[in-house]
Amino acid sequence: MKKEIPKAFDSNIQEEKITKLWEESKLSNPEKMESLLQKKGIDIKESFTITLPPPNANANLHIGHMCGYSFQDVMGRFNRMTGHPTLLLPGKDHAGIQTETSFTKILKEKGIDKWELGREKFYDMCYEFSLKNAANARAQEKNIGLSADYSREYFTLDPKLTKIVYETFYKMFEEGLIYRDKRIVNQCPYCKTALADVDTEHEERRGIFAYIVYPFVDKEDREIAKKTFGTEGITVATSRPETMLGDTAVAVHPKDKRYSQFIGKKVLLPIANREIPIIADEDIDMELGTGAVKVTPAHSPIDFEIGKKHSLEVRNVINGEAKMEGDIPERFIGMDTLECSKALCSELDELGLLTDIQNIKHDVAVCERCRTPIEPIISNQWYVDVKPLAKKALEALKSKETYVIPKGQQRALEYFFENIQPWCVSRQLWWGQRIPVWYNGGKNLYDWLRENEGKTVKEYEKESGKKVNGTGEIYLGEEAPDSSGIWEAETDMFDTWFSSSQLPYSTLGGIEGEGYKQYYPTQMMIHARDILYWWSARMMMMGIYRTGKSPFGVVFLHGIILATDGSKMSKSKGNGVEPSEMIGKYGADSLRLWYFSDALPGSNAPIREEKIKGNRNFVNKIWNASRFILMNIDESEIEEISKEDIDTKSKRVQETEKHIKKISKYL
Known part of the structure; x- marks a missing residue:
């Protein structure tokens, strides 16, 4: 039919x-x-x-x-x-x-x-x-x-x-691989959470590039600078003037002849009126900007690493909502970062310390979801020490237990493992898997005692001005260890x-x-x-x-x-x-x-x-x-063929088998 x-x-x-x-x-x-x-x-x-x-x-x-x-x-x-x-x-x-x-x-x-x-x-x-x-x-x-x-x-x-x-x-906590630490993170001021790099993107935005003079503290240095640079200080260039309130150093390359004589000297941070040192760092690009870089460890991942290397003070002056805070002139507290930038430039100009300001277009890191500019801030978060884990993963790649296609990406993955940094696994969200930790007396107490090793709860109360009921211990589990009411649940969620x-x-x-x-x-x-x-x-x-x-x-x-x-x-x-x-x-x-x-x-x-x-x-x-x-042949006209009837030596069958092997090789 x-x-x-x-x-x-x-x-x-x-x-x-x-x-x-x-x-x-x-x-x-x-x-x-x-x-x-x-x-x-x-x-x-x-x-x-x-x-x-x-x-x-x-x-x-x-x-x-x-x-x-x-x-x-x-x-x-x-x-x-x-x-x-x-x-x-x-x-x-x-x-x-x-x-x-x-x-x-x-x-x-x-x-x-x-x-x-x-x-x-x-x-x-x-x-x-x-x-x-x-x-x-x-x-x-x-x-x-x-x-x-x-x-x-x-x-x-x-x-x-x-x-x-x-x-x-x-398991990781017991082995010391997961811990709380105060490090620099990507903070979204709108979503109010730390973000992974993969949760951020870069967009071209309009901005400014300001050239600011940091005057030398010593009179003799000011006179030398006046003859050398035409100003009484060292000039830095920045696209974020508001972060200067958190500066703790100015860095120059040790081989930069323009500044070598000033290494170890001190400058006065304008408006904040704090003395900060000039340090030498080989990672500074002599050709970028003025060759002298303001260092703000609390608000730049690069500066954070420079700060660790040179044991610089870390001053947090911007909070998670992109508002100014901390030990800064009171008139700036509560301003958003853009408002503060404008106010600082205006005051610096009046003081004769703003030598130039340029309108620019530059890449800005933004939150992938809401497009709000990312604010790098120092924050207490949960981290995984991935270095020992990365070492074993790298061994798996080298031994070909695992390999990557295309091959070029394998080397990229090896490089990632070789240069890996601690992994921030906490997020300030309501949706996800809650980190199963309880704090005796609250999270702030635990973090303070961790940062101030050897100090006591009473000292925390004195410094914070708050009376606490607790020891500062932590407990790991989905439920509190008892019903005393002194255990505060961790509210952060795990990174997806x-x-x-x-x-x-x-x-x-x-x-x-x-x-x-x-x-x-x-x-x-x-x-x-x-x-x-x-x-x-x-x-x-x-x-x-x-x-x-x-x-x-x-x-x-x-x-x-x-x-x-x-x-x-x-x-x-x-x-x-x-x-x-x-x-x-x-x-x-x-x-x-x-x-x-x-x-x-x-x-x-x-x-x-x-x-x-x-x-x-x-x-x-x-x-x-x-x-x-199918419309021109009847099923009754088709003879049944058994496996034995197939001529496996025919050219057509052999060619088919050859192509099957060739294609299968690539699957």
């Missing part, structure tokens, strides 16, 4: 049928696949596993997510076809600050104030919001053809995963990457879980190049720390999808492309095929709708050819 099939190929109808067929087969579940192979008497090969990068549960998936799944899915399907029980493990990320910012914005549009809701109500509503987005993302994943095992789908705030994250925290870095083993039940024994370590990690240091690097460090093994054998990096003009897609620019639009017009397979052909490892790919359309037309030709054959 001849088959009747539709004249036109409808990708939506056909792909839905195919998706349903795969779901009914249950082959995405590795245990079900293993059982099927056993029934058929087929040898079971080693399992193959990829922990899929969990998309943020705060919005619909974008075109980059959808295309990234194409690489992961093709590896999964290839390994199933070659007899490996395969686990593509899906999940959704609670995404800390990204979700909190998105949900806060939605509430604001509805006229609801986050602060009026309170932490508990906000958290519950945010949880519900995230689960709805997770369900939408799951439907989109299935729409692109992702053959993941959804019976195992996880959410990063699942209690089972949180339990493992807490176990890691307790702290939990995400543990996914390869936490999603398998931890190191005691049955899934762990079967599927850890995984074979591959596939994700975009831009999160190599933030995710794969940290998964390697945490995986080796908890299990003794690197969590994956291969890290395959793909680029990001760009707009047609090669720029980054952005909602604000209006140049984004909705995945549903592309799939609706051309089908998921056409989109996937375009990505395979255009997205080279580690390279970004501008979206090419014409190519996607061409792929749809190609599929249509195959459909029409198949339709022609």
Whole structure:
């Protein structure tokens, strides 16, 4: 009987049928696949596993997510076809600050104030919001053809995963790898939290470049400077005059002949009227600005390192809301940084100490979510000492236990491990996994006693002017150790990457879980190049720390999808492309095929709708050819062919086998 099939190929109808067929087969579940192979008497090969990068549960998936799944899915399907029980493990990320910012914005549009809701109500509503987005993302994943095992789908705030994250925290704390410290952090004044570098971006903004004279303290030095420079001091150039109130030195290069005679001398910090030294530092660029650099350890990451090197005083003069504070002239206290900058320039000009001021355009670090300029501040936070962890991760790369594709990115990852800095894992948020710590007498007391080793609670009370009920001890646990009421809960949340870095083993039940024994370590990690240091690097460090093994054998990096003009897609620019639009017009397979052909490892790919359309037309030709054959031949005319009837020595079969081996080599 001849088959009747539709004249036109409808990708939506056909792909839905195919998706349903795969779901009914249950082959995405590795245990079900293993059982099927056993029934058929087929040898079971080693399992193959990829922990899929969990998309943020705060919005619909974008075109980059959808295309990234194409690489992961093709590896999964290839390994199933070659007899490996395969686990593509899906999940959704609670995404800390990204979700909190998105949900806060939605509430604001509805006229609801986050602060009026309170932490508990906000958290519950945010949880519900995230689960709805997770369900939408799951439907989109299935729409692109992702053959993941959804019976195992996880959410990063699942209690089972949180339990493992807490176990890691307790272990690291006991071993001295996690600690509180006062260091410089990226602070978002609007979101009111510390940020990781990955949570910031750079934007070109208008600003100023001010040239300010710092007069020498000694009369003889002033006279020499007057003859040498035409001023009675040393001139520094800065784009942030407001930070000068926190200066504790001026640095010059030791080989800079202009300033060598002044090294060790002192200048008077204008307006603040404090004496600060001129120091020599080989990291100073003699060609930049005037070659003399104001050093503000509390408000510049570079200056912070200079300050540590030279044991400089650290003076905090800007708080987390970008307001002026601290030991500064009273008239500036409470001003925002821009207001203070203008006021200082005006006063410096009146004093004859502002020699020049230029309007400039320069790169400014901003919060990825709200676009507020980042304020580097000194803050007490929780840190991980990652150096010993990075050393072992580096060994895994060098021994080829794990390697990176493309190769050039492997050296970049090695360099990252070689130069790694302490990892700040605390965030001042309401959404996420609360750091399980309790403070006896409050966090301020604990931090003060830690910073002032050897001092007592009474001395804290005297200095702070506050009476406290407590000892300054801390307790680690989800609940307070007793009901005395003197224990204050830590309100900070873990950095999202702290939990995400543990996914390869936490999603398998931890190191005691049955899934762990079967599927850890995984074979591959596939994700975009831009999160190599933030995710794969940290998964390697945490995986080796908890299990003794690197969590994956291969890290395959793909680029990001760009707009047609090669720029980054952005909602604000209006140049984004909705995945549903592309799939609706051309089908998921056409989109996937375009990505395979255009997205080279580690390279970004501008979206090419014409190519996607061409792929749809190609599929249509195959459909029409198949339709022609099926409509012009009866099934009764086709003879059955057994395996034994196939001539394996024929040129066609041998050529096919040769191409299969060649293609398989690259998968």
